[in-house]
Amino acid sequence: MTKVLALIDGSQYAQSVCDHVAWIGSRTDISVNLLHVIGRRDLSTEPVNLSGNIGLGARTALLEELSELDAQKAKVAHKRGRLLLDGAKDLLSAAGVAQIETKLRNGDLVDTVLDFEKQTDLIVIGKRGEGADFAKGHLGSNLERVVRSTRKAIVIASRAFKPIQKVLIAFDGGSTALKAIDQVARNPILRGLACKLVMAATDTAENRRKIEDASIILKAAGFPVETEVVQGEPEKVISDMVERDKFDLLVMGAYSHSRLRSLFLGSTTTEMIRSCKVPVAIIR
Amino acid sequence: MNRDFLGTLKSEWFGNVKGDVLAGLVVALALIPEAIAFSIIAGVDPKIGLYASFSIAVLIAFVGGRPGMISAATAATAVLMVTLVRDHGLQYLLAATVLAGLIQIVAGVLKLGYVMRFVSRSVMTGFVNALAILIFMAQLPELINVPALTYLMVAAGLAIIYLFPYLTKSIPSPLVCIVVLTAISIFFGFDIRTVGDMGELPSTLPVFLIPNIPLNIDTLMIILPYSAAVAAVGLLESLMTAQIVDDLTDTPSDKNRECVGQGIANTATGFIGGMAGCAMIGQSIINVKSGGRGRLSTFCAGIFLLFMILVLGGLVSRIPMAALVAIMIMVSIGTFSWSSIKNLKDHPRSSSIVMIATVIGVVYTHNLAIGVLIGVLLSAIFFAWKIAQIFRITSVLSSDGNHRTYKVEGQVFFASVADFNNAFDFKEALDKVTIDVSQAHIWDISSVAALDMIVLKFRREGAEVEILGLNQASETIVDRLAIHDKPGAMERLMGH
Numbered sequence: 001m002t003k004v005l006a007l008i009d010g011s012q013y014a015q016s017v018c019d020h021v022a023w024i025g026s027r028t029d030i031s032v033n034l035l036h037v038i039g040r041r042d043l044s045t046e047p048v049n050l051s052g053n054i055g056l057g058a059r060t061a062l063l064e065e066l067s068e069l070d071a072q073k074a075k076v077a078h079k080r081g082r083l084l085l086d087g088a089k090d091l092l093s094a095a096g097v098a099q100i101e102t103k104l105r106n107g108d109l110v111d112t113v114l115d116f117e118k119q120t121d122l123i124v125i126g127k128r129g130e131g132a133d134f135a136k137g138h139l140g141s142n143l144e145r146v147v148r149s150t151r152k153a154i155v156i157a158s159r160a161f162k163p164i165q166k167v168l169i170a171f172d173g174g175s176t177a178l179k180a181i182d183q184v185a186r187n188p189i190l191r192g193l194a195c196k197l198v199m200a201a202t203d204t205a206e207n208r209r210k211i212e213d214a215s216i217i218l219k220a221a222g223f224p225v226e227t228e229v230v231q232g233e234p235e236k237v238i239s240d241m242v243e244r245d246k247f248d249l250l251v252m253g254a255y256s257h258s259r260l261r262s263l264f265l266g267s268t269t270t271e272m273i274r275s276c277k278v279p280v281a282i283i284r
Numbered sequence: 285m286n287r288d289f290l291g292t293l294k295s296e297w298f299g300n301v302k303g304d305v306l307a308g309l310v311v312a313l314a315l316i317p318e319a320i321a322f323s324i325i326a327g328v329d330p331k332i333g334l335y336a337s338f339s340i341a342v343l344i345a346f347v348g349g350r351p352g353m354i355s356a357a358t359a360a361t362a363v364l365m366v367t368l369v370r371d372h373g374l375q376y377l378l379a380a381t382v383l384a385g386l387i388q389i390v391a392g393v394l395k396l397g398y399v400m401r402f403v404s405r406s407v408m409t410g411f412v413n414a415l416a417i418l419i420f421m422a423q424l425p426e427l428i429n430v431p432a433l434t435y436l437m438v439a440a441g442l443a444i445i446y447l448f449p450y451l452t453k454s455i456p457s458p459l460v461c462i463v464v465l466t467a468i469s470i471f472f473g474f475d476i477r478t479v480g481d482m483g484e485l486p487s488t489l490p491v492f493l494i495p496n497i498p499l500n501i502d503t504l505m506i507i508l509p510y511s512a513a514v515a516a517v518g519l520l521e522s523l524m525t526a527q528i529v530d531d532l533t534d535t536p537s538d539k540n541r542e543c544v545g546q547g548i549a550n551t552a553t554g555f556i557g558g559m560a561g562c563a564m565i566g567q568s569i570i571n572v573k574s575g576g577r578g579r580l581s582t583f584c585a586g587i588f589l590l591f592m593i594l595v596l597g598g599l600v601s602r603i604p605m606a607a608l609v610a611i612m613i614m615v616s617i618g619t620f621s622w623s624s625i626k627n628l629k630d631h632p633r634s635s636s637i638v639m640i641a642t643v644i645g646v647v648y649t650h651n652l653a654i655g656v657l658i659g660v661l662l663s664a665i666f667f668a669w670k671i672a673q674i675f676r677i678t679s680v681l682s683s684d685g686n687h688r689t690y691k692v693e694g695q696v697f698f699a700s701v702a703d704f705n706n707a708f709d710f711k712e713a714l715d716k717v718t719i720d721v722s723q724a725h726i727w728d729i730s731s732v733a734a735l736d737m738i739v740l741k742f743r744r745e746g747a748e749v750e751i752l753g754l755n756q757a758s759e760t761i762v763d764r765l766a767i768h769d770k771p772g773a774m775e776r777l778m779g780h
Contacts, residue, residue, distance in 0.1 A: 049449075049574060050307075050310050050453060050454055050455065050456055050575075051448070051453045051455075051456060051457050052311075052313060052314060052457055052458050052570055052573075053446060053449060053456075053457050053458065053570075053614055053618070054566060054569050054573065054614065054615070054617070054618025054619075055614075055617060055618060056617055056620065056622040057621075057622040057623060058569055058617075058618040059569055059618075059621070060621075060622075060623055062569060062572065062573050063531060063532055066533070066534075066572075070534060
């Protein structure tokens with residue numbers, strides 16, 4: 001039984017997240033926690049009073065006024081959250097997922113996800129949320145924080161779901177990547193799908209050997225596997241290949257750079273999530 | 285955590301830009317009168333308070349622990365330094381400011397913010413009310429022995445402040461008050477006191493300077509008492525204000541960071557020729573009300589303050605004091621907790637006494653720290669007195685009339701010792717006495733001594749004494765109850 005945590009919000013990605021969860025449910029046995037997190041309330045929408053005067057009982061009056069505003073907003077947010085979750089639950093039930101629970105929580109998204117981590121094997125999240133501006137190619141700010149902080153496998157849903165037939169697995173020859181391959185081989189979700197291992201590196205005998213070793217693991221698990229070593233920047237090479245050969249899913253290992261370095265340079269993983277137009281699975 | 289740290293930084297600074305900038309502007313207007321008024325109280329030029337307000341507000345925006353809270357030169361700290369300035373002069377004030385800042389940094393590093401838990405609700409209310417009264421009293425010199433015209437001006441100012449918002453809430457009414465009253469007084473050529481009469485206003489940006497004092501132990505002895513009081517009062521008001529802003533905005537703050545931040549701001553302010561300050565309850569409420577939430581609001585308040593003073597300096601000196609008095613009366617009214625007067629009837633007598641004692645202590649000594657100390661002590665005494673009542677001794681006599689068993693229940697400590705002693709009848713001639721303390725908590729040495737005395741007295745009357753359950757009862761006597769070590773220990777303590 002794979003325990004899936006699906007993150008739902010009001011953006012159009014919610015639909016796609018449900019579709020991805022449903023697809024996973026069609027591949028293996030799952031129980032789903034549908035989670036909607038009501039974030040810190042918006043600061044700037046309060047009516048502004050610039051009169052600058054305070055009279056008797058100013059503190060109490062102001063406290064009442066502000067709490068009243070917050071209470072109203074919170075009620076609306078709760079109602080909306082319940083509706084979103086119920087909608088998502090209906091979608092999943094219709095797709096045949098039996099074990100669904102809905103959770104509505106207040107607070108910070110990342111903290112909440114970490115709270116749920118213990119009872120989760122796999123997280124499904126949209127590439128962007130309702131808060132993100134919709135300039136193309138941008139990632140949601142929450143997405144990046146979730147990807148960074150969680151220790152669970154995560155599937156990042158693209159805007160619309162397409163049935164997954166062909167899988168591209170990014171491989172860098174490191175031990176983390178090898179572990180990720182092992183995970184894929186043992187997991188029933190991707191079993192039997194046509195997959196391709198790609199390594200963005202110089203085409204040397206050693207790299208060839210590494211990628212062949214990895215492919216043996218997958219072949220043994222019954223995957224039809226191709227391999228290729230391509231010269232170039234990983235972000236570029238891999239996203240080009242996804243587009244050209246019409247892959248439906250990109251699988252890769254987790255962040256490997258140091259946090260400090262990625263703070264300034266942006267990590268390969270983030271860049272890959274950004275540039276590929278397909279769902280991305282990050283294995284840990 | 286790098287990204288998260290940057291994310292927090294970004295949201296604390298730029299999460300609410302429009303609201304923060306506007307609120308900062310409104311708050312700056314409410315800072316000017318307080319900075320000027322309390323420079324005068326402390327006996328220094330308005331320049332000192334204005335520099336301090338600018339510097340503290342701008343620095344605390346970066347290093348404070350409570351975004352959206354306004355700190356500057358305040359009433360609470362200014363009233364403490366009156367005698368220092370009078371007896372020793374400005375340079376000692378600056379040195380005391382630096383030292384107060386250093387003490388606050390140490391307090392923050394030692395995490396003394398937790399001590400705030402001993403300041404009860406009633407003491408806080410008393411503090412706030414006392415502060416409001418201090419602010420109001422500070423206006424009295426401007427209201428006594430002045431021409432009748434001044435009263436008219438102040439009344440007009442208050443009318444503008446409170447009535448103008450009914451017209452529009454998009455222009456700060458204190459600004460309207462200042463502009464209108466200044467225009468009228470210049471136009472009619474009224475002969476009333478203006479800001480310019482009160483001393484030198486800043487004409488340049490503040491510069492770094494080292495207080496010109498002899499660096500020796502005598503100096504330290506002079507400034508230390510003042511610095512300690514300023515540090516204590518500053519932290520009290522800041523932590524209290526932080527709590528108020530926490531409640532208003534429903535967001536958390538880092539109290540210990542606020543202590544350290546306050547210290548850094550004060551230390552630096554001493555070196556640019558400003559006096560010590562702390563958070564301001566009234567101005568912080570104005571900030572929140574005006575839509576200020578982030579660090580940017582505090583920063584803007586400081587920057588606008590300096591801008592107004594430097595650029596509009598000539599005009600500022602012509603503002604009639606009556607306009608500033610009106611604004612300060614408004615701040616005082618807004619700071620005062622009106623509901624505390626209403627609550628006097630309904631709240632328990634003891635909490636009302638604590639509140640009133642705090643107010644009287646402050647108003648009498650002009651030192652908020654002393655008032656709070658009185659309040660905290662009184663709360664502790666009242667609390668002990670209440671707890672001492674959770675205590676009962678019952679006894680049964682055996683059928684043969686020779687053996688009495690006393691059963692002690694409840695809390696036994698210094699305040700209950702008298703009751704404890706009175707509950708035993710030493711006149712009764714007994715062969716054997718059993719004192720069962722297994723249902724009691726023995727909290728301190730006083731109660732142990734009392735128990736010893738009782739055993740001794742019974743022996744002298746010829747009775748054999750046996751004490752039951754002493755080990756259990758005295759588990760509470762150790763200073764630190766090691767409840768978490770042993771499973772079920774808490775239940776045992778509670779279950780007595």
